[in-house]
Amino acid sequence: MESTKLMSEPSCPFCSMIQSGDVVIDGNLAAVILDGFPVTIGHSLVIPKRREADFSKLSTDEQSEILSLASERMRQLQSEDPSITGFNLGVNVGTSAGQTVEHAHLHVIPRREGDVEDPRGGVRWVMASKADYWS
16 A cells, blocks of 8 residues: 555645645545536545546555545435435546646536436547437
């Protein structure tokens, strides 16, 4: 298992939030924070405490805790808001995939019935020309 020591970068907003204790759920290797630019109410990020940009370079223990905290956050959100009927989970790795903060993170995006006209395809819409595979 890798070190749990927080490797912080002053310009990293996620490191700053962890250091200030501005977290929703605090784990040993990871934490849940609210997204600064939420796409839905409750949009959260699960981030490792160790700063690493590439999700695939996180230890298996870190990845496991991130998934566990994501599940915990989903249950928490659904218990607080029964209008939540689904979730999108997503990780952007690299600038070509849309990653804007060089600190790995998993998006937990609550979804509600009717929040978009047609939710089919979900995360496939990152490549809009290929998302509508059912037509």
